[in-house]
Amino acid sequence: MRTVTDPDVAAGYAVDSSLGAVPPASFEVVRARDRADVVEVLREAGATRRPVVPQGARTGLAGGAVATEGSLVLNVEGLDTIEELDELERIAVVGPGVVNASLKAAAAAVGLAYPPDPASSASCTIGGNVATNAGGLCCVKYGVTADYVRGLEVVLPGGAVMRTGRRTAKGVAGLDLTGLFVGSEGLLGVVTSVVVRLVPAPDPPLTALATFGTLEAAAAGVVALRAQRPGPSLIEVLDGPTIDSVQRLADYGFPAGCAGAVIVQSDRPGGTAADVQRYASVLADAGALDVAVADDPQEADALMAGRRALHAAQELKGPHFTEDVCVPIRRLADLIRAGHRLGAEHGVDVTLSGHGGDGNLHPCFFFRLDDPDSRRRAEAAFDGLLREALAMGGTITGEHGVGSLKARWLPLELGEAEMTRQRAVKAVFDPLGIMNPGKVL
Ligand SMILES: Cc1cc2nc3c(=O)[nH]c(=O)nc-3n(C[C@H](O)[C@H](O)[C@H](O)COP(=O)(O)OP(=O)(O)OC[C@H]3O[C@@H](n4cnc5c(N)ncnc54)[C@H](O)[C@@H]3O)c2cc1C
Structure with missing residues (x-):
């Protein structure tokens, strides 16, 4: 395991790609090389009750991989081996640090495909994709990451290693803990190995x-x-x-x-x-x-x-809040109209684009860094659109996750009865509350 000692380098590991992420006053960064490193970190963290922030390539847009005060950032990009690629079973077993595009290339080399394709495919990791249940451009035909994850190896707070799911085409043994971990945004444990399903390669589009x-x-x-x-x-x-x-x-x-x-x-x-x-x-x-x-x-x-x-293009246009709302397809026009109306009402530049075939858009609300009032107005428009998406039967996040940026809106979507049970489920895996605190719940 390597501890990042250079403060400038460490500061780079303290943030992800979300707007306004800043390193806290005190944190540490370690880069794991293998599962044993992850076990050691989580054993020690359990003993000392130290918060741990699991981290992949930091392309996340919801603030899920941002260091919190006093935390230990556990970066697992180094676990980047494709351990197995079985053409007959059509599965691959990969480390969480394998980059999405690398897995796609390895599958393509044997006439297979790994379909989940976030627009960040060239840099994001499979571990990050699993933790956020990443989507992308081809979900309208192929679905999301969850549709391709068969099994996981996870290290739990305290250092226990747990395997979930299966390698086989079928299996109903026990509760679906694989499904629970997919999209869990680092709240329950650290993914150290992933069994993914592959499909026959399609034609070039x-x-x-x-x-x-x-x-x-x-x-x-x-x-x-x-x-x-x-x-x-x-x-x-x-x-x-x-x-x-x-x-x-x-x-x-x-x-x-x-x-x-x-x-x-x-x-x-x-x-x-x-x-x-x-x-x-x-x-x-x-x-x-x-x-x-x-x-x-x-x-x-x-x-x-x-x-x-x-x-x-959006980065060039200026600072902006990015939404990730998803609504029923029939409400797509209503969502776009609502975005433009809110932009006009609050005097904010707004753009709406994204995965229209899924009803999943990434509206952007722009503001000026030197104008706090423009930021407040952009925030108000952002808040308004999240509420409108919920009213249309949609969700506050189709694929980026809740992270820290959308945590305050989650109770609006889930309601108190579900929030209570979600917190109880987290406590089963993380009774000390050391996994990615301040995120999601
Ligand atoms: C230009 C751009 C385009 C994008 N396009 C898309 C898109 O089309 N679709 C889409 O879904 N997303 C998209 N994203 C968002 C982002 O790429 C995804 O959320 C991606 O899955 C994050 O992967 P990562 O390796 O960067 O994870 P990180 O950003 O490092 O982490 C994301 C979350 O996963 C957790 N995590 C990471 N690794 C592990 C692990 N091994 N175990 C447990 N928890 C872990 C972190 O704690 C955090 O909560 C885009 C981002 C950018 C910058």
């Missing part, structure tokens, strides 16, 4: 990109795409202000003044070309002004370039 004069038409296009059989492998949505910020970064070919864009893909073996032509007709029928259809994977990639530039 083809893309269609449609632009719209109204958001209503764009949202209607998304709903119509969801009814398609075979269905798309990706349905992303960008509103007009998002397109403006992407175009400010570079010219990605979006026409000036369009109110929204829908990007759709198919990766169906042997069917991509026919599928995207059909999706293009569906989008034209929904009122698209223009639909571009890729003929080959290179063009398909080019049509995705604007979507891929989104994060950089």
Whole structure:
């Protein structure tokens, strides 16, 4: 195990990618090399009642991996071995520090695929993906991380090692503790090994990109795409202000003044070309002004370039609160309208974009660092949209997790009866309350 002694380097490990995260006055960082290191840290932490913050690659956007006062940050990026890849069973057994894109590449090399694909795939870890039940761009066809996790090895506070779940295709032995740990945001223990399910590799995707004069038409296009059989492998949505910020970064070919864009893909073996032509007709029928259809994977990639530039474009536009609300698909247009209305009411720039096919958008509310009032107004709009999403039957977080940033809204979604039981479940695994304190619950 390596303790990070350089204060500047340690400060880098004290924060994740969430807005406004700052290192606390006192904390320590250790980098585990193997399971034995994790066991040692959690045994010692249990004996001394020291808070532990489990950590992967720090790409989290909810403040879940941020150091808290007096805590020990336990970074597990070093447990980065793909221990096994079984083509017959179609499983891989991997350390929590394996980067999502590395697992995808290893699976692809034997004609298989690991579908969960957060936009941070090139840097986030499988351990972080498990802890946040990460989603991504292809969930509309393939689902989320939970759909691919068969079993876990977890080190509990105090140092006990527990294995959950199974390697086999089926299994109903006992309660589903694997499911409990997926999405538990480091509250229960530290994941040290993951058994994931793999699937046969799809074809390289083809893309269609449609632009719209109204958001209503764009949202209607998304709903119509969801009814398609075979269905798309990706349905992303960008509103007009998002397109403006992407175009400010570079010219990605979006026409000036369009109110929204829908990007759709198919990766169906042997069917991509026919599928995207059909999706293009569906989008034209929904009122698209223009639909571009890729003929080959290179063009398909080019049509995705604007979507891929989104994060950089939003960063360039300025500081902002990022939401992760998810609503029933039919309410997508209502969600977008509510975001724009709240932006206007509070005098805040707002962009709405994301995984439209799942009803999961990442609205951004912008503010100026030198203007506390603009920050307060952005916060008020952020709060308003979370409440509107709940009222639509949605959730405050589709894929980023609650972390520290959304903890105050969780009781609104769960209610006191469930909050009490969630805290009781945590206490079963972590009676001393040392795992990731101050997060989620
Ligand atoms: C540009 C960008 C795009 C993104 N796009 C997406 C997206 O499309 N979909 C999506 O779902 N997310 C997305 N994210 C968010 C983020 O990448 C995911 O939440 C990811 O799963 C975090 O992985 P990580 O390794 O960085 O974990 P961290 O940020 O280090 O940790 C995240 C949480 O997991 C816990 N944790 C980490 N490792 C372990 C472990 N081994 N055991 C127990 N707990 C652990 C931490 O305590 C923390 O609560 C994006 C982030 C960025 C910056």
